[in-house]
Amino acid sequence: MKRLALTTGLIVAAACPAWADDSAIKEQTLGGVVPNVCRLGAVSQSSGDNASFAVGGASSTVTVTTFADPNTAQARAASINLGIQGVCNRSHTIRLLSERGGLTLDQPPAGATPGFARRVDYTAVAGWPGAQTTLTTAGAAGAAATVDVSGPSSGDLLLSIAIPSGSTALVAGDYRDRLTVELLANM
Amino acid sequence: MKTLLIAAAAALAFGAPALAASSPAPNSNALSGVAPTVCVMSAPTINNADATLVSATANASAVQFSNFASPANAQLTPNQDFTLTVQATCNYAHSFGLKSQNGGLKNTTTSVVGGSFIQSVNYTVGGLWGLHPIALQTFGLPNTKSFGFGDVDGANRGSVVLAVSLNNPLFNRPLVAGAFTDVLTLQLGAPL
Numbered sequence: 001m002k003r004l005a006l007t008t009g010l011i012v013a014a015a016c017p018a019w020a021d022d023s024a025i026k027e028q029t030l031g032g033v034v035p036n037v038c039r040l041g042a043v044s045q046s047s048g049d050n051a052s053f054a055v056g057g058a059s060s061t062v063t064v065t066t067f068a069d070p071n072t073a074q075a076r077a078a079s080i081n082l083g084i085q086g087v088c089n090r091s092h093t094i095r096l097l098s099e100r101g102g103l104t105l106d107q108p109p110a111g112a113t114p115g116f117a118r119r120v121d122y123t124a125v126a127g128w129p130g131a132q133t134t135l136t137t138a139g140a141a142g143a144a145a146t147v148d149v150s151g152p153s154s155g156d157l158l159l160s161i162a163i164p165s166g167s168t169a170l171v172a173g174d175y176r177d178r179l180t181v182e183l184l185a186n187m
Numbered sequence: 188m189k190t191l192l193i194a195a196a197a198a199l200a201f202g203a204p205a206l207a208a209s210s211p212a213p214n215s216n217a218l219s220g221v222a223p224t225v226c227v228m229s230a231p232t233i234n235n236a237d238a239t240l241v242s243a244t245a246n247a248s249a250v251q252f253s254n255f256a257s258p259a260n261a262q263l264t265p266n267q268d269f270t271l272t273v274q275a276t277c278n279y280a281h282s283f284g285l286k287s288q289n290g291g292l293k294n295t296t297t298s299v300v301g302g303s304f305i306q307s308v309n310y311t312v313g314g315l316w317g318l319h320p321i322a323l324q325t326f327g328l329p330n331t332k333s334f335g336f337g338d339v340d341g342a343n344r345g346s347v348v349l350a351v352s353l354n355n356p357l358f359n360r361p362l363v364a365g366a367f368t369d370v371l372t373l374q375l376g377a378p379l
Binding site: 150 | 223224226227228245246247249250251252256257258259260261271275277292294297298299300303304308349351361362363364365366367368370371372375
Protein backbone atom coordinates (compact mmCIF):
# COMPACT_ATOMS: atom_id res chain seq x y z
CA MET A 1 0.00 0.00 0.00
CA LYS A 2 2.76 2.39 0.71
CA ARG A 3 4.31 1.83 -2.69
CA LEU A 4 1.01 2.37 -4.41
CA ALA A 5 0.51 5.65 -2.63
CA LEU A 6 3.87 6.95 -3.79
CA THR A 7 3.17 6.06 -7.40
CA THR A 8 -0.11 7.85 -7.38
CA GLY A 9 1.59 10.89 -6.00
CA LEU A 10 4.06 10.98 -8.86
CA ILE A 11 1.33 10.80 -11.47
CA VAL A 12 -0.52 13.69 -9.94
CA ALA A 13 2.60 15.79 -9.75
CA ALA A 14 3.44 15.21 -13.39
CA ALA A 15 -0.04 15.90 -14.69
CA CYS A 16 -0.55 19.08 -12.80
CA PRO A 17 2.66 20.73 -11.65
CA ALA A 18 2.01 22.52 -8.42
CA TRP A 19 4.56 25.26 -9.14
CA ALA A 20 3.93 25.85 -12.83
CA ASP A 21 3.36 29.56 -12.23
CA ASP A 22 6.48 30.06 -10.19
CA SER A 23 7.73 32.96 -12.26
CA ALA A 24 10.38 35.47 -11.41
CA ILE A 25 9.13 39.00 -11.90
CA LYS A 26 11.22 42.11 -11.71
CA GLU A 27 9.81 45.59 -12.05
CA GLN A 28 12.12 48.34 -13.19
CA THR A 29 10.86 51.82 -12.56
CA LEU A 30 12.34 54.04 -15.23
CA GLY A 31 12.39 57.73 -14.54
CA GLY A 32 13.68 61.05 -15.67
CA VAL A 33 13.14 64.54 -14.37
CA VAL A 34 12.67 67.53 -16.63
CA PRO A 35 13.87 70.79 -15.08
CA ASN A 36 11.72 73.91 -15.01
CA VAL A 37 12.47 76.00 -18.05
CA CYS A 38 11.03 79.43 -18.84
CA ARG A 39 12.67 81.28 -21.69
CA LEU A 40 11.97 84.32 -23.84
CA GLY A 41 13.76 84.44 -27.16
CA ALA A 42 13.77 86.48 -30.30
CA VAL A 43 11.60 89.60 -30.53
CA SER A 44 9.93 90.67 -33.74
CA GLN A 45 7.69 93.55 -34.70
CA SER A 46 4.36 92.79 -36.26
CA SER A 47 3.03 96.31 -36.61
CA GLY A 48 3.51 99.82 -35.31
CA ASP A 49 2.32 103.38 -35.58
CA ASN A 50 4.70 106.26 -34.90
CA ALA A 51 7.14 103.84 -33.30
CA SER A 52 10.05 101.69 -34.41
CA PHE A 53 11.80 98.74 -32.95
CA ALA A 54 15.46 97.73 -32.80
CA VAL A 55 16.71 94.36 -31.68
CA GLY A 56 19.36 94.32 -29.02
CA GLY A 57 20.90 91.48 -27.03
CA ALA A 58 18.89 90.61 -24.00
CA SER A 59 16.92 93.80 -24.47
CA SER A 60 15.38 95.62 -27.38
CA THR A 61 14.58 99.27 -27.91
CA VAL A 62 11.33 100.86 -28.98
CA THR A 63 11.69 104.43 -30.14
CA VAL A 64 8.77 106.76 -30.62
CA THR A 65 9.30 108.46 -33.96
CA THR A 66 7.62 111.75 -33.11
CA PHE A 67 7.28 111.76 -29.39
CA ALA A 68 5.80 115.24 -29.08
CA ASP A 69 4.07 117.56 -31.45
CA PRO A 70 6.64 120.10 -32.58
CA ASN A 71 4.10 122.90 -32.31
CA THR A 72 2.38 122.11 -29.02
CA ALA A 73 4.96 119.90 -27.30
CA GLN A 74 2.12 117.59 -26.39
CA ALA A 75 2.68 113.84 -26.58
CA ARG A 76 1.63 112.17 -29.79
CA ALA A 77 -0.08 108.83 -29.86
CA ALA A 78 2.08 105.90 -30.73
CA SER A 79 1.73 102.15 -30.62
CA ILE A 80 3.66 99.02 -31.46
CA ASN A 81 2.92 95.31 -31.46
CA LEU A 82 5.76 92.88 -30.78
CA GLY A 83 6.03 89.13 -30.75
CA ILE A 84 8.43 87.42 -28.36
CA GLN A 85 9.16 83.73 -28.74
CA GLY A 86 8.60 82.10 -25.39
CA VAL A 87 8.34 78.77 -23.66
CA CYS A 88 7.57 77.75 -20.11
CA ASN A 89 7.20 74.04 -19.40
CA ARG A 90 5.25 74.28 -16.17
CA SER A 91 2.72 76.57 -14.50
CA HIS A 92 4.08 80.08 -14.45
CA THR A 93 3.44 83.77 -14.09
CA ILE A 94 3.74 86.50 -16.70
CA ARG A 95 4.93 89.77 -15.26
CA LEU A 96 5.23 93.20 -16.81
CA LEU A 97 7.42 95.55 -14.84
CA SER A 98 7.90 99.28 -15.44
CA GLU A 99 11.11 100.65 -13.98
CA ARG A 100 10.02 104.26 -13.84
CA GLY A 101 6.25 103.94 -13.93
CA GLY A 102 6.01 105.77 -17.25
CA LEU A 103 8.19 107.57 -19.73
CA THR A 104 10.02 110.13 -17.63
CA LEU A 105 12.77 112.62 -18.16
CA ASP A 106 16.31 111.38 -18.01
CA GLN A 107 17.45 114.69 -16.56
CA PRO A 108 14.47 116.50 -15.06
CA PRO A 109 14.86 120.20 -14.26
CA ALA A 110 15.52 120.99 -10.65
CA GLY A 111 12.69 123.41 -10.20
CA ALA A 112 8.99 123.18 -10.63
CA THR A 113 7.57 123.38 -14.13
CA PRO A 114 3.98 124.46 -13.67
CA GLY A 115 1.81 123.91 -16.72
CA PHE A 116 4.16 121.32 -18.17
CA ALA A 117 4.16 117.54 -17.91
CA ARG A 118 7.24 115.49 -17.06
CA ARG A 119 5.84 112.06 -17.62
CA VAL A 120 4.02 110.22 -20.37
CA ASP A 121 2.09 107.16 -19.31
CA TYR A 122 1.50 104.17 -21.50
CA THR A 123 -0.33 100.88 -21.49
CA ALA A 124 1.32 97.54 -22.14
CA VAL A 125 -0.65 94.37 -22.77
CA ALA A 126 0.92 90.92 -22.78
CA GLY A 127 -1.07 88.15 -24.45
CA TRP A 128 -0.17 84.49 -24.15
CA PRO A 129 -2.19 81.35 -24.74
CA GLY A 130 -4.76 81.28 -21.99
CA ALA A 131 -3.64 84.45 -20.26
CA GLN A 132 -3.44 88.20 -20.63
CA THR A 133 -2.25 90.96 -18.39
CA THR A 134 -2.31 94.76 -18.71
CA LEU A 135 -0.04 97.31 -17.14
CA THR A 136 -0.99 100.98 -17.18
CA THR A 137 1.64 103.26 -15.76
CA ALA A 138 0.74 106.11 -13.44
CA GLY A 139 4.08 107.29 -12.13
CA ALA A 140 4.80 104.58 -9.59
CA ALA A 141 8.30 103.22 -10.11
CA GLY A 142 8.33 99.44 -10.16
CA ALA A 143 4.68 99.18 -11.18
CA ALA A 144 3.88 95.63 -12.23
CA ALA A 145 1.07 93.55 -13.62
CA THR A 146 0.95 89.77 -13.43
CA VAL A 147 -1.16 86.87 -14.57
CA ASP A 148 -0.87 83.21 -13.63
CA VAL A 149 -0.85 80.49 -16.27
CA SER A 150 -1.95 77.11 -14.95
CA GLY A 151 0.28 74.92 -17.12
CA PRO A 152 3.00 74.79 -19.74
CA SER A 153 2.67 77.13 -22.66
CA SER A 154 4.79 78.10 -25.65
CA GLY A 155 4.61 80.26 -28.72
CA ASP A 156 4.69 83.98 -29.36
CA LEU A 157 4.02 86.23 -26.41
CA LEU A 158 2.28 89.22 -27.95
CA LEU A 159 3.22 92.53 -26.41
CA SER A 160 1.29 95.64 -27.35
CA ILE A 161 2.42 99.04 -26.15
CA ALA A 162 0.25 102.08 -26.61
CA ILE A 163 0.99 105.70 -25.78
CA PRO A 164 -2.03 107.94 -25.84
CA SER A 165 -1.83 111.46 -27.12
CA GLY A 166 -1.33 114.08 -24.45
CA SER A 167 -3.06 117.35 -23.69
CA THR A 168 -0.29 119.03 -21.74
CA ALA A 169 2.95 120.33 -23.13
CA LEU A 170 5.98 118.28 -22.16
CA VAL A 171 9.15 119.61 -20.64
CA ALA A 172 11.86 119.33 -23.25
CA GLY A 173 14.26 116.43 -22.92
CA ASP A 174 14.73 112.70 -23.37
CA TYR A 175 12.01 110.48 -21.95
CA ARG A 176 12.66 106.87 -21.19
CA ASP A 177 11.41 103.81 -19.33
CA ARG A 178 12.44 100.18 -19.11
CA LEU A 179 9.61 97.70 -19.52
CA THR A 180 10.57 94.18 -18.48
CA VAL A 181 8.64 91.11 -19.57
CA GLU A 182 9.16 88.02 -17.43
CA LEU A 183 8.03 84.41 -17.47
CA LEU A 184 8.42 83.12 -13.93
CA ALA A 185 8.08 79.42 -13.19
CA ASN A 186 5.73 78.80 -10.29
CA MET A 187 7.34 76.51 -7.74
CA MET B 188 15.43 -15.25 18.29
CA LYS B 189 17.68 -12.31 18.26
CA THR B 190 18.45 -12.76 14.57
CA LEU B 191 14.85 -13.09 13.63
CA LEU B 192 13.93 -9.86 15.33
CA ILE B 193 16.54 -7.91 13.41
CA ALA B 194 15.36 -9.26 10.06
CA ALA B 195 11.81 -8.29 10.81
CA ALA B 196 12.83 -4.76 11.64
CA ALA B 197 14.62 -4.42 8.32
CA ALA B 198 11.62 -5.61 6.39
CA LEU B 199 9.37 -3.04 8.00
CA ALA B 200 11.69 -0.30 7.12
CA PHE B 201 11.33 -1.01 3.42
CA GLY B 202 7.61 -1.26 3.62
CA ALA B 203 7.69 -4.77 2.23
CA PRO B 204 6.25 -7.98 3.62
CA ALA B 205 6.39 -8.15 7.36
CA LEU B 206 8.34 -11.35 7.46
CA ALA B 207 10.98 -11.10 4.80
CA ALA B 208 12.86 -14.10 6.00
CA SER B 209 9.93 -16.32 5.23
CA SER B 210 8.61 -14.62 2.05
CA PRO B 211 10.11 -14.62 -1.48
CA ALA B 212 8.28 -11.46 -2.54
CA PRO B 213 10.39 -8.92 -4.59
CA ASN B 214 12.04 -6.15 -2.64
CA SER B 215 10.98 -3.14 -4.77
CA ASN B 216 11.66 0.33 -3.37
CA ALA B 217 10.16 3.43 -4.99
CA LEU B 218 12.24 6.50 -4.07
CA SER B 219 11.05 9.77 -5.54
CA GLY B 220 11.08 13.53 -5.12
CA VAL B 221 9.67 16.51 -6.92
CA ALA B 222 11.80 19.47 -7.90
CA PRO B 223 9.57 22.54 -8.04
CA THR B 224 9.60 24.72 -11.10
CA VAL B 225 11.55 27.76 -10.15
CA CYS B 226 12.68 30.94 -11.81
CA VAL B 227 14.74 33.31 -9.74
CA MET B 228 16.52 36.57 -10.51
CA SER B 229 19.13 38.61 -8.70
CA ALA B 230 19.20 42.34 -8.19
CA PRO B 231 20.31 44.07 -11.40
CA THR B 232 23.47 45.93 -12.16
CA ILE B 233 23.66 48.87 -14.54
CA ASN B 234 26.24 49.81 -17.08
CA ASN B 235 26.12 53.32 -18.49
CA ALA B 236 26.70 56.86 -17.36
CA ASP B 237 23.39 58.11 -18.76
CA ALA B 238 21.39 56.59 -15.94
CA THR B 239 21.75 55.66 -12.31
CA LEU B 240 20.41 52.66 -10.48
CA VAL B 241 18.90 54.44 -7.51
CA SER B 242 17.57 51.29 -5.85
CA ALA B 243 17.78 47.60 -6.55
CA THR B 244 16.35 44.47 -4.97
CA ALA B 245 15.57 41.05 -6.38
CA ASN B 246 12.01 42.09 -7.14
CA ALA B 247 12.20 45.74 -8.03
CA SER B 248 14.63 48.41 -9.01
CA ALA B 249 14.57 52.03 -10.04
CA VAL B 250 16.62 53.62 -12.77
CA GLN B 251 16.86 57.38 -13.10
CA PHE B 252 18.24 59.13 -16.16
CA SER B 253 20.85 61.56 -14.94
CA ASN B 254 20.37 64.33 -17.51
CA PHE B 255 16.99 63.53 -18.94
CA ALA B 256 16.34 66.96 -20.45
CA SER B 257 18.29 70.12 -21.06
CA PRO B 258 18.04 72.77 -18.34
CA ALA B 259 18.43 75.39 -21.09
CA ASN B 260 15.51 74.50 -23.35
CA ALA B 261 13.80 71.50 -21.70
CA GLN B 262 14.41 69.37 -24.78
CA LEU B 263 15.20 65.69 -24.41
CA THR B 264 18.90 64.96 -24.13
CA PRO B 265 19.69 62.89 -27.25
CA ASN B 266 20.98 59.34 -27.36
CA GLN B 267 20.39 58.26 -23.78
CA ASP B 268 20.74 54.58 -23.01
CA PHE B 269 21.79 52.07 -20.38
CA THR B 270 22.15 48.34 -19.92
CA LEU B 271 20.74 46.31 -17.06
CA THR B 272 22.12 42.88 -16.25
CA VAL B 273 20.30 40.39 -14.05
CA GLN B 274 21.58 36.96 -13.03
CA ALA B 275 18.79 34.42 -13.40
CA THR B 276 17.97 30.75 -13.16
CA CYS B 277 14.95 28.95 -14.55
CA ASN B 278 14.77 25.17 -14.22
CA TYR B 279 11.93 24.42 -16.62
CA ALA B 280 10.61 25.39 -20.01
CA HIS B 281 9.46 28.96 -19.59
CA SER B 282 8.77 32.30 -21.18
CA PHE B 283 10.96 35.39 -21.23
CA GLY B 284 9.02 38.58 -21.59
CA LEU B 285 8.91 42.33 -21.03
CA LYS B 286 6.03 44.72 -20.53
CA SER B 287 5.83 48.49 -20.38
CA GLN B 288 3.09 49.76 -18.10
CA ASN B 289 2.74 53.24 -19.64
CA GLY B 290 3.99 52.51 -23.12
CA GLY B 291 6.78 55.01 -22.67
CA LEU B 292 8.15 57.40 -20.11
CA LYS B 293 5.22 59.67 -19.39
CA ASN B 294 4.25 62.71 -17.45
CA THR B 295 0.54 62.34 -16.85
CA THR B 296 0.09 65.04 -14.24
CA THR B 297 0.61 68.18 -16.31
CA SER B 298 -1.99 69.82 -18.51
CA VAL B 299 -0.62 71.98 -21.29
CA VAL B 300 -2.26 75.38 -21.66
CA GLY B 301 -0.91 76.28 -25.09
CA GLY B 302 1.79 75.45 -27.57
CA SER B 303 3.48 72.15 -28.25
CA PHE B 304 5.19 70.06 -25.59
CA ILE B 305 6.34 66.47 -25.25
CA GLN B 306 4.65 64.47 -22.50
CA SER B 307 5.69 60.96 -23.55
CA VAL B 308 9.13 59.65 -24.47
CA ASN B 309 9.30 56.31 -26.26
CA TYR B 310 12.08 53.83 -25.76
CA THR B 311 13.37 50.55 -27.11
CA VAL B 312 14.49 47.56 -25.08
CA GLY B 313 16.58 44.77 -26.50
CA GLY B 314 16.54 41.74 -24.22
CA LEU B 315 18.79 38.69 -24.34
CA TRP B 316 18.43 35.58 -22.20
CA GLY B 317 20.84 32.88 -23.31
CA LEU B 318 20.16 32.42 -27.01
CA HIS B 319 16.74 34.01 -26.83
CA PRO B 320 16.45 37.63 -28.00
CA ILE B 321 13.33 39.71 -27.52
CA ALA B 322 12.56 43.37 -28.07
CA LEU B 323 10.08 45.91 -26.84
CA GLN B 324 9.19 49.18 -28.57
CA THR B 325 6.90 51.64 -26.86
CA PHE B 326 4.44 53.76 -28.83
CA GLY B 327 2.49 55.34 -26.03
CA LEU B 328 0.11 52.42 -25.60
CA PRO B 329 -0.18 51.12 -22.03
CA ASN B 330 0.85 47.53 -21.32
CA THR B 331 2.94 47.13 -24.44
CA LYS B 332 4.59 43.71 -24.51
CA SER B 333 7.77 42.43 -26.05
CA PHE B 334 8.05 40.35 -29.15
CA GLY B 335 10.66 37.88 -30.40
CA PHE B 336 11.98 34.54 -29.26
CA GLY B 337 10.71 34.50 -25.71
CA ASP B 338 9.70 30.83 -25.52
CA VAL B 339 12.55 28.98 -23.85
CA ASP B 340 12.17 25.22 -24.23
CA GLY B 341 14.26 24.16 -21.26
CA ALA B 342 16.13 25.20 -18.19
CA ASN B 343 18.50 28.12 -18.49
CA ARG B 344 20.92 29.88 -16.22
CA GLY B 345 23.01 32.98 -16.71
CA SER B 346 22.58 36.65 -17.46
CA VAL B 347 19.52 38.47 -18.67
CA VAL B 348 20.73 41.60 -20.44
CA LEU B 349 18.35 44.47 -21.13
CA ALA B 350 19.58 47.31 -23.34
CA VAL B 351 17.31 50.32 -22.94
CA SER B 352 17.52 53.25 -25.39
CA LEU B 353 15.40 56.36 -25.34
CA ASN B 354 14.07 57.28 -28.78
CA ASN B 355 15.05 60.73 -29.98
CA PRO B 356 11.90 62.66 -30.88
CA LEU B 357 11.19 63.41 -34.52
CA PHE B 358 10.71 67.08 -33.71
CA ASN B 359 12.58 68.84 -30.99
CA ARG B 360 10.06 70.33 -28.64
CA PRO B 361 10.32 71.10 -24.95
CA LEU B 362 9.20 68.54 -22.42
CA VAL B 363 6.80 69.55 -19.71
CA ALA B 364 8.52 70.00 -16.38
CA GLY B 365 8.46 67.26 -13.80
CA ALA B 366 8.83 63.51 -13.55
CA PHE B 367 8.50 61.15 -16.49
CA THR B 368 8.08 57.52 -15.40
CA ASP B 369 7.29 54.02 -16.56
CA VAL B 370 7.38 50.54 -15.04
CA LEU B 371 9.21 47.96 -17.15
CA THR B 372 8.37 44.43 -16.05
CA LEU B 373 10.76 41.58 -16.76
CA GLN B 374 9.25 38.15 -16.28
CA LEU B 375 10.78 34.68 -16.49
CA GLY B 376 8.26 31.86 -16.14
CA ALA B 377 4.66 32.18 -17.14
CA PRO B 378 3.96 34.26 -20.24
CA LEU B 379 3.23 37.93 -19.57
